[in-house]
Amino acid sequence: MAEERKSLLILCRRAPGGSAQPRELLDIALSAAAFDCAPQLLFADDGVCQLLPGQPFAGLIEALPVYGIERIFVDAQALARRGIDPARLLLPATPLAAEQIADLLEAQQLLLGG
Amino acid sequence: MALLHIVNRSPFEHNALPDCLRLAKRGSGILLIEDATLAASVAGEWAGRLTAAMVEHPLYVLLEDFRARGFADEQLISGATAVDDAGFVALVCEYDASLSWR
Numbered sequence: 001m002a003e004e005r006k007s008l009l010i011l012c013r014r015a016p017g018g019s020a021q022p023r024e025l026l027d028i029a030l031s032a033a034a035f036d037c038a039p040q041l042l043f044a045d046d047g048v049c050q051l052l053p054g055q056p057f058a059g060l061i062e063a064l065p066v067y068g069i070e071r072i073f074v075d076a077q078a079l080a081r082r083g084i085d086p087a088r089l090l091l092p093a094t095p096l097a098a099e100q101i102a103d104l105l106e107a108q109q110l111l112l113g114g
Numbered sequence: 115m116a117l118l119h120i121v122n123r124s125p126f127e128h129n130a131l132p133d134c135l136r137l138a139k140r141g142s143g144i145l146l147i148e149d150a151t152l153a154a155s156v157a158g159e160w161a162g163r164l165t166a167a168m169v170e171h172p173l174y175v176l177l178e179d180f181r182a183r184g185f186a187d188e189q190l191i192s193g194a195t196a197v198d199d200a201g202f203v204a205l206v207c208e209y210d211a212s213l214s215w216r
Contacts, residue, residue, distance in 0.1 A: 011213065045133050102139035106117050111213035
């Protein structure tokens with residue numbers, strides 16, 4: 001009997017344009033989606049900049065729903081601290097307060113952080 | 115048990131520890147390894163915040179990494195649990211899941 005699928009969340013905390021790490025985490029997300037285990041993505045800290053148009057892999061971010069990655073969240077405080085208007089984001093990511101993020105993290109069976 | 119947060123970045127250089135403390139749910143564990151162990155110096159400026167955090171979270175410190183950064187065992191913040199590599203593995207098994215803040 002097949003094992004029940006586990007909930008997976010990937011926490012993206014690095015800005016694009018610096019290291020290759022942010023892009024690598026997204027590749028992992030796409031791989032998981034290809035195996036029918038579409039992860040939830042949470043963008044926090046400098047990682048919220050990955051959701052801005054004009055960053056190097058903006059096209060990939062925009063395409064995430066095509067690959068079945070539709071549950072995308074963003075740390076509202078991280079946006080506010082950087083002066084980013086949620087209306088400018090490439091995707092309709094759900095802004096979450098700290099307590100909501102704490103609950104979201106606790107609800108996962110697998111977490112991958114960056 | 116709950117989620118184990120694993121932090122390896124120095125709070126003097128990165129935002130990983132402050133973000134982890136802000137977003138960790140009450141009752142979840144926090145394990146400091148590598149440069150993050152710098153936060154656990156009893157006389158350092160992070161001692162106060164970590165002491166406050168220990169009201170809500172068990173705090174673990176990989177002692178070998180703390181020592182490797184020049185600190186003596188008695189400089190470890192009180193209330194934190196020192197762990198060795200085997201203890202690290204045991205924690206990861208004890209908790210339901212773990213999340214690395216890199």
